[in-house]
Amino acid sequence: MTVLQALDRYYDRMERQEAVAVPGWSYEPIGVVLELAEDGALLAVESRLDSRGKPRPARVPKWFNRSGKGSTPNFLWDNAAYVLGLGAKDPGKTARDHAAFKALHQPELAEETDPGLLALWHFLQRWNPASGLPPGMSEKQLVFNIGFRLRGDERLLTDRPAAAPHVERLRSAEGSDVEGFCLVRGERLPLVRLHPKIKGIDGAASAEIPLVSFNVDSFTSYGKEQGFNAPTSKLAAFRYGAALNALLRREGGHRLRIADATVAFWADASANEQGEALARAVEEATFSFFEPGETTEATSPNDLPFTALVGEALKKVAKGHAEADVDPALADGVEFHVLGLAPNVARIAVRYWISNRFGAFRRALDSHARAVAILPRPWGGKPPSVQRLLVKTTALQEKFDNIPEGLAGDVMRAVLQGEGTPYPRTWLAATVIRLRAGDTPNGWHAAAIKACLSRMQHEETPPVSLDENNRHEAYQLGRLFAVLEAAQYAALGRVNASIADRYYGAASSTPARVFGPLMRNARNHISDARKRGRGLWIEPRLQQIINCLDAELPHTLRLEDQGRFAVGYYHERAHRPAKAEAEIEEATKENQGDE
Amino acid sequence: MAYGVRLRVWGAAACWTRPEMKVERVSYDVPTPSAVRGILEAIHWKPAIVWRIDRIHVLKPIKFASFRRNEVGAKASAVLAERGMRAGSVAGLGLSIEKERQQRATLLLTDVDYVIEAHFEMTDRAGDDDPAKHIAMFNRRAEAGQCFHRPCLGTREFPAEFALLPEGAPLPANELPPDQRNRDLGWMLYEIDFVPDRTSRFFHARLEDGVLDVNRCLAEGTAA
Numbered sequence: 001m002t003v004l005q006a007l008d009r010y011y012d013r014m015e016r017q018e019a020v021a022v023p024g025w026s027y028e029p030i031g032v033v034l035e036l037a038e039d040g041a042l043l044a045v046e047s048r049l050d051s052r053g054k055p056r057p058a059r060v061p062k063w064f065n066r067s068g069k070g071s072t073p074n075f076l077w078d079n080a081a082y083v084l085g086l087g088a089k090d091p092g093k094t095a096r097d098h099a100a101f102k103a104l105h106q107p108e109l110a111e112e113t114d115p116g117l118l119a120l121w122h123f124l125q126r127w128n129p130a131s132g133l134p135p136g137m138s139e140k141q142l143v144f145n146i147g148f149r150l151r152g153d154e155r156l157l158t159d160r161p162a163a164a165p166h167v168e169r170l171r172s173a174e175g176s177d178v179e180g181f182c183l184v185r186g187e188r189l190p191l192v193r194l195h196p197k198i199k200g201i202d203g204a205a206s207a208e209i210p211l212v213s214f215n216v217d218s219f220t221s222y223g224k225e226q227g228f229n230a231p232t233s234k235l236a237a238f239r240y241g242a243a244l245n246a247l248l249r250r251e252g253g254h255r256l257r258i259a260d261a262t263v264a265f266w267a268d269a270s271a272n273e274q275g276e277a278l279a280r281a282v283e284e285a286t287f288s289f290f291e292p293g294e295t296t297e298a299t300s301p302n303d304l305p306f307t308a309l310v311g312e313a314l315k316k317v318a319k320g321h322a323e324a325d326v327d328p329a330l331a332d333g334v335e336f337h338v339l340g341l342a343p344n345v346a347r348i349a350v351r352y353w354i355s356n357r358f359g360a361f362r363r364a365l366d367s368h369a370r371a372v373a374i375l376p377r378p379w380g381g382k383p384p385s386v387q388r389l390l391v392k393t394t395a396l397q398e399k400f401d402n403i404p405e406g407l408a409g410d411v412m413r414a415v416l417q418g419e420g421t422p423y424p425r426t427w428l429a430a431t432v433i434r435l436r437a438g439d440t441p442n443g444w445h446a447a448a449i450k451a452c453l454s455r456m457q458h459e460e461t462p463p464v465s466l467d468e469n470n471r472h473e474a475y476q477l478g479r480l481f482a483v484l485e486a487a488q489y490a491a492l493g494r495v496n497a498s499i500a501d502r503y504y505g506a507a508s509s510t511p512a513r514v515f516g517p518l519m520r521n522a523r524n525h526i527s528d529a530r531k532r533g534r535g536l537w538i539e540p541r542l543q544q545i546i547n548c549l550d551a552e553l554p555h556t557l558r559l560e561d562q563g564r565f566a567v568g569y570y571h572e573r574a575h576r577p578a579k580a581e582a583e584i585e586e587a588t589k590e591n592q593g594d595e
Numbered sequence: 596m597a598y599g600v601r602l603r604v605w606g607a608a609a610c611w612t613r614p615e616m617k618v619e620r621v622s623y624d625v626p627t628p629s630a631v632r633g634i635l636e637a638i639h640w641k642p643a644i645v646w647r648i649d650r651i652h653v654l655k656p657i658k659f660a661s662f663r664r665n666e667v668g669a670k671a672s673a674v675l676a677e678r679g680m681r682a683g684s685v686a687g688l689g690l691s692i693e694k695e696r697q698q699r700a701t702l703l704l705t706d707v708d709y710v711i712e713a714h715f716e717m718t719d720r721a722g723d724d725d726p727a728k729h730i731a732m733f734n735r736r737a738e739a740g741q742c743f744h745r746p747c748l749g750t751r752e753f754p755a756e757f758a759l760l761p762e763g764a765p766l767p768a769n770e771l772p773p774d775q776r777n778r779d780l781g782w783m784l785y786e787i788d789f790v791p792d793r794t795s796r797f798f799h800a801r802l803e804d805g806v807l808d809v810n811r812c813l814a815e816g817t818a819a
Contacts, residue, residue, distance in 0.1 A: 002781040004615060183615060183782045183797050212615050216668040216697060219618045222793040230615035231795060342700070344663075349619035349700035351661060360774050409661060420656055420772070 001355045004184045004212075004232070006268075006337050007240040007247075013269050014246060017276070023238045024063045024171045030077060030156070031055030031144025032137070037151050038115050040122025045136040048147075055144050060158045061167040065197055065208075069093075071100035075108075075170055076120065076158045080142040085129030087142055098129060108170070114162035116150035123148075182233035184240065189233030193226050196241025200248030200255065201262045204343035211244065211341070211348050254283065256290050258387050259400065259408030261340040261351045267358065268335040281313035282334055282358050289365060290385050305383055306365040332359030338416055340409060351409040354416045364418030371423075371451040374567075375465035376574045378443025386412055392444040394430040396437075404430055419455065425559075428452040432562050436505040446570035449563035462564055466571040468544065474561035476548045478568025480515070481507050483541050484522045486576055490535030491525035493588030508565040512553040532590075534583040598714050598730045599649065601760035602737060603767065604634055605708040608660075609748030610701055614784055614795060620701040622749065624657050624778070625800070625807050629786040630749055631711050637746035638757065639733040643721040646713055651807040654708040655770050661702045668697040707748060710766060734759060771805045778802045785813070 014020045032055075035044040048056050060077045071093075073082050078101060081087035085098030102124050109121040133139065148157040157163060177190035197208035214220050214229045221229060227237075247254040247264040256263040265286055269279035289306055314331055336358040340351035354361075369383040384392075387400070390411060395402040410424035431448045435441055446462075454461040463470060470476060485500045499518060506514045522542070529535035557565060611623040611630055628648040635646045669690055679688050717726060736742070737759035746755040760766070769776075780800035788794050798812050 001779060002613070002615075003621075005781045180794065181797055183784075183795070186782050186797070186799065214618060217670045218666070218668050218697070221617075222787065224793070229617065230613075232615065344619060344698060344700060347619055349663075350616060350621045350702055351700075352659065352702070353621065357774060406661075406663070413659060413661075417658065421658055 001337075002184070003339060003350065003353055004236065004240045006355060007243040008184050008236055009268060010247070010266050011239040011243040013266075013276075013279075014243060020242060020246075023235075024061055024167055025059055026062045026242075027057040028060050028062060028077070029055035029145060030058045030060065030147040032080075032141050032146045033149050033156065034123075034134070034146060035149050035151055036116075036119040036123050038119050038122075040119050040124075040126055042123065042134050043151055045134060045141070046149075047141065048144075058147060058156055058158070060147070060156075061163070061171075063167075063171045065194065067194075071097045073097070073101040073104045075104065075167060076117075076163060077145060077147045077156075079145050083146045084127065084134070086133065095129075104170075108166060112162070114160060116148075116153060116157045116160050117162055117166075119150050120148055120157060178228070180228070180231040180233075182231060182236050184232055184236035187233075189235060191228060191231050192234040192237040193228070195227055195232065195237050196245075198241065198244050198248065198341075198348065200245065200250065201341055201343050201348060202257060203260060204348070205345050209343065209346055209348055211241075213347060215346065253287050256287070258290070258340070258412055259390060259403045260405065261342045261409055261412070263338060263340045263412075265336070265338045267337070278314075278331055278334055282310065282331055282336060285309040285313040286336075286361070286365075289382075290387075305369045306362055310362060332357060332362065334358040336361050340412060342409065352413045352416065354413075360418065361416065364416055367419050368415045368451070371454045372447040373464055374443060374447040374450055374570075376443065378447060384444075386415060389444065389448060390427075392442075393448040394427065394434060396434075414455070422455040422457070423452045425452065425456075428563055429559060432508075432559060432566065435566050436508065438501060438504075441566060441570050441573070443570055443574070446567045449566055453560060453563055456560065459560055462567040463571075466575050469548065470568070471548075472561075472564055473549060473554060474557050474564035475568035476545055477507070477511050477515070477553070477557075478565035478570075479572035480542070480545045480549070481518075481565070482569045482572035482576075483538060483545060484518050485573070486580060487522045487525040487529070487535060487538050487542075489584045490529040490538060490580070490587060492528075493584055493586075493591045495591075508557060508562045510556055512555045515553055529583075529587070532587075534587060535580075537577055537580070598726050600635075600711075600713055600730070600733055600737070601764075602635065602638075602711045602713075603709070603758045603760055604631075604711060604746070604748070604755050605655075605757075606748045606753055606755045608703050608705050608753045609707045610703040610753060611749040619699055620703070620750075622659070622702060622704050623783060624704075624780060625653055625783075625802060626651055626709060626749070627784045627786075628809050629784065631709075631713070632786070634711070634746040634748075634755055634757070635713055635733075637744050638742045639729070639736050640743075641724075641729065643718060643724045644715040644726075644729050645718050646715045648711065648713045648809050650712040650809060652710040652712075652766065652769070653771060653802065653805050653807065654710065654767055655706055656772055657775055658705050659702055660705045661700060663698055663700045665696055665698050667692065667695040669695045703753070708767075710760060769805045776802065776805045780807075 011020065030048055033046045033048055034042055035046060037043050050056050061075050064072060066072050079087070081089060081094040082097045082101040085094055087094045105121065105124055109117050112118050112121060149155070150157065153160070179188055180191045181187070182189045182191070195210040195212040197210050199208050201209065212227070212230060212232070214226055219229070244264065246252065247266055248262065249255065254264055254266055256265070265283065267279035267282050269275040285306070289309055310331055334357065335355070337355040339353050342349050342351045372383060372389065386408070390403050390408055391398050391400050394404060394407060404426065407424065407426055407430060411427055414421045414423045428449060431445045435445050439445070450462045453459045460472065462475065467475070481500070481504070485498055488495070488499055499521075503514055503518060507518070526535060526538055609622065609626070610620055611626050612620045613623055631648050631651060632646045640646070667690060671690070675688055679685055715726070715729065717724065737757065740757075746757060747753055748755045778801070780802060782797045783800040785796045785798045788796050798809070799815065800807060800812055
């Protein structure tokens with residue numbers, strides 16, 4: 001299934017719910033409204049901003065995208081340069097723009113009978129840009145788009161019924177039609193030259209960029225220009241553009257932001273009501289999986305948390321339909337699509353496109369939740385979202401901007417494609433790097449490492465919770481390191497630089513070199529602590545671990561084994577007995593008293 | 596088909612680029628017939644024959660990966676080259692990477708394995724040629740691994756390995772997972788028709804039990 005075709009089908013679903021834009025119209029931000037009297041006199045200047053100071057969107061006629069140096073006026077609305085001839089930009093261009101605006105409206109509205117449109121015609125006859133800012137308008141409002149309103153009418157001129165026929169007329173007069181085979185609809189139709197622009201992609205050079213574009217010579221082939229390189233009809237282009245823009249609306253519930261990629265996801269709904277409800281249920285479940293809000297009760301690592309979410313969403317559907325239960329198998333059959341888009345200066349790259357039955361997704365997301373499960377759990381109730389997991393394991397200072405480039409896309413692909421796709425090894429490497437750089441090993445890293453190792457071929461999965469008899473040497477070395485750290489704490493309390501800070505990197509990569517001196521010091525720490533009656537639990541623990549190790553420690557550990565080291569370290573640290581904490585406090589106070 | 600061939604083709608990566616996402620490349624899920632024809636033509640082709648693809652078997656699961664690389668934004672200009680030829684100098688023909696750099700992402704398929712079933716037909720330029728001669732040449736060359744240039748899986752940086760499947764040999768096992776075996780692939784590029792004006796022709800592709808039956812798909816929906 002192609003991206004554009006799936007979006008085209010989603011437009012059908014939007015149409016059924018009447019949430020669509022009609023060809024030739026779109027939602028644009030209008031910040032200023034000029035109120036006109038019937039004879040064109042300007043009565044008032046109103047501001048149309050929302051609570052955050054941004055202009056509110058209104059449905060206005062717009063059937064082309066502005067580009068280049070020519071003047072292309074919009075009908076019944078536009079920016080201040082076109083409408084009033086005032087603006088901060090090049091005065092020559094502003095004058096041409098205003099002239100073009102007048103030239104469009106004057107012949108078009110000359111025989112108009114509707115009072116609102118006629119008022120605009122009169123206004124344009126009388127308006128002279130040299131008269132400066134209209135009274136009641138401030139300089140700051142010149143950056144907004146301007147709309148018009150007739151006195152006594154609440155609606156903008158664009159919403160008046162008389163405007164629609166003009167829009168249709170002007171739109172169909174636009175451009176010549178080259179016919180060709182449309183690769184979306186599968187029939188011969190007039191082809192589009194410039195594809196629609198997509199809003200809602202973060203991090204791009206401008207607010208709107210086309211998904212399909214051939215803006216540089218080297219991207220074209222066979223002597224074709226622009227959109228003719230991929231013949232798509234105007235109808236299909238409009239439909240997929242409207243669908244994608246609707247999906248990428250910020251509060252739409254279909255949009256996620258995962259590091260550098262903006263993700264749109266949607267389900268195909270069959271025409272009946274139950275189909276629509278099912279589709280909405282699966283979309284909601286997916287959204288709450290990736291954007292966990294408040295935490296709920298903890299689930300055990302063997303649960304299928306995503307299936308549970310889907311179950312909850314389906315129960316809501318059942319309640320709405322007064323049915324006893326909706327069969328989860330029905331939800332599994334819904335076609336589900338995930339499109340990950342990343343900006344690349346003035347273009348959009350598809351980072352991943354996964355289109356499959358929902359059952360496959362459900363199994364994939366459950367498999368991901370099982371892969372990262374670790375005890376003791378480092379997070380609240382639900383498994384963490386991918387963004388949070390990445391920022392806590394790979395980002396310097398846990399800032400979203402510092403997640404390595406491209407990693408989020410590879411991880412998401414592994415999450416969404418399920419068991420068969422291994423997590424990227426670069427994730428393992430980035431996590432180990434952060435641990436060696438000194439990040440606190442708070443369980444997130446151990447979870448990430450366990451996930452990466454669980455899907456690697458020929459690698460044993462690390463255990464979910466502390467496994468005292470694990471056969472893997474690196475795991476036991478990690479545990480040993482945690483116990484040695486505890487010995488130091490028991491003797492000296494909280495020091496400024498513990499052996500964990502100083503020696504973690506060396507111990508996890510070259511254990512043979514480092515563990516000798518560490519064990520010697522540990523003996524001193526243990527006897528010191530024993531003299532004060534602390535840390536008596538350490539020796540038996542130490543003995544148990546050493547029994548599991550070979551006489552010869554490995555000289556170096558591979559990346560995967562360094563990961564196991566981290567997991568063992570986390571498990572053992574988390575299992576320190578409760579009285580150890582109290583002893584550490586005691587030791588710290590003693591030491592501080594000594595100095 | 597009396598003169599049909601079966602060729603197994605595999606490789607580490609493939610990118611059967613979609614025309615609509617050709618700038619930031621996105622691959623189709625399965626090979627296009629024209630790309631597969633390119634593989635066969637790399638092994639053996641003469642103006643006397645034209646290859647027609649019958650079936651494409653997809654043997655391994657469809658998995659994607661992505662990477663970005665730096666390319667250039669300008670094309671070499673034929674006009675400038677001609678001028679340079681006449682003037683006898685290469686001044687002005689160079690391409691400065693720093694100015695023309697474009698970074699483009701690719702969403703490609705990894706670890707692919709296909710079996711191609713195809714046959715050829717004789718063209719007007721066949722003269723006295725006998726189809727048997729061409730089939731023997733193809734079989735001999737494919738068996739020996741001979742080719743005019745290394746066949747590629749979509750784009751040149753993804754080389755293809757190939758091996759002939761002799762008549763009567765069983766097909767290799769199909770490792771596609773059950774949820775990938777039957778899919779509607781939408782309108783897929785069939786080929787570029789150079790004769791009128793290089794228009795692209797499309798057909799409605801469907802994967803049935805892991806097989807893209809090109810003939811059947813063509814019979815149902817017309818390409819142009």
